[in-house]
Amino acid sequence: MxxxxxxxxxxxxxxxxxxxxxxxxxxxxxxxxxxxxxxxxxxxxxxxxxxxxxxxxxxxxxxxxxxxxxxxxxxxxxxxxxxxxxxxxxxxxxxxxxxxxxxxxxxxxxxxxxxxxxxxxxxxxxxxxxxxxxxxxxxxxxxPESGIAQTPRSFAVAWNGSKEAARALALAQTMIEGAEKVTFITIGEERDDTPSAEVMAAHLSACGTPADVIRRGPAGKTELVLAETAGEAGADALIVGAYSKSRLREIFLGGVTRAMLESPPLPLFIAH
CATH class of the missing domain: 3.40.50.620 (HUPs)
Structure with a gap:
């Protein structure tokens, strides 16, 4: 990477x-x-x-x-x-x-x-x-405040099928090229009108990057489940999409992304 x-x-x-x-x-x-x-x-x-x-x-x-x-x-x-x-x-x-x-x-x-x-x-x-x-x-x-000690080689992707998640993954392509493994993490249900985590993992594997999927139920705080699951997968960094909502010309990140910004559990690659 x-x-x-x-x-x-x-x-x-x-x-x-x-x-x-x-x-x-x-x-x-x-x-x-x-x-x-x-x-x-x-x-x-x-x-x-x-x-x-x-x-x-x-x-x-x-x-x-x-x-x-x-x-x-x-x-x-x-x-x-x-x-x-x-x-x-x-x-x-x-x-x-x-x-x-x-x-x-x-x-x-x-x-x-x-x-x-x-x-x-x-x-x-x-x-x-x-x-x-x-x-x-x-x-x-x-x-994180402690920084990184080496070049990340294994990644986790927070995947829910949204355009924000897809854009984050697309912008991370040069970063994950040659990665040892990419794990798609899905919490709860995905949208049914977009490629599933399994389809995305198969596609990435076909492109030459080993990929797998971990699914978790919607229990507890999503950001904590994401961080815990990324750790279990051995990920060096987590790829997430940033979500926006415009109101009175103010822009807010989604709750999960904002929580991770306030206390990043591991290195984060965030794209909007």
Missing amino acids: TFRSLFIPAIDAKSLAGAVSDAGHLLAGRGVLKAQFTWSDYSPPANMAAAVDLSALAEQQRIGIKRMERELRDSFEASAKDLTAAINAEFLSVCGDFPGSMARSSRMCEAILFRHRGKDKQVGDPATIEEILFHSGRPLFLT
């Missing part, structure tokens, strides 16, 4: 360094890696008192931005030293709207890579990930 190019949203130094380390495994020693820090100019609230020194506030913000940029760049460059010379690593600093600017910039790469920051630091992260995922047109590879 290899990616040719990856894009990392630079949010804090620790998760950035971890994502760079993960990229070394996911790029398999060659390719392009880009990380971006996005910042914006100071814009005072309209109701701010006239007596407030806006120039001083703006200067304080500029100092803070420069400090954060330097911290992130240093973290990226230090971590990138451990990558092979065949990986072209670049740190970008862009003035723009967050996270929209990151979503647009990520379109130059094959996928987005994000290292989970842990429960104590991830407040707001699911919403940020949603925005980038839904507006980038690119899939997301999310690794």
Whole structure:
């Protein structure tokens, strides 16, 4: 499994360094890696008192931005030293709207890579990930806080026959090429007007990738059953489709996908 190019949203130094380390495994020693820090100019609230020194506030913000940029760049460059010379690593600093600017910039790469920051630091992260995922047109590879120690070689696919699941599997084709095994996991009933998990596994096997099926009843929380079953199958990563519902111009992930974003049980490949 290899990616040719990856894009990392630079949010804090620790998760950035971890994502760079993960990229070394996911790029398999060659390719392009880009990380971006996005910042914006100071814009005072309209109701701010006239007596407030806006120039001083703006200067304080500029100092803070420069400090954060330097911290992130240093973290990226230090971590990138451990990558092979065949990986072209670049740190970008862009003035723009967050996270929209990151979503647009990520379109130059094959996928987005994000290292989970842990429960104590991830407040707001699911919403940020949603925005980038839904507006980038690119899939997301999310690794747990502990990261990955090697290139994933075995995969599980959350399959219910939906177009979202089918799209996620299609976008993961280059990733699963040459995989040791792919396991389709179905929980509860599938749609009867689309290929079953067994049909999908047979098709993938015919294409040269060994595949099997595990079925589970609709008992307990779906995300927990998925994670447990993927672990039983020996999967190194789980492929899932992201579901959207537009209301008042807000976009929400389905409950199962959102729960996994908040606490990924294993590396996730998510596509919308």
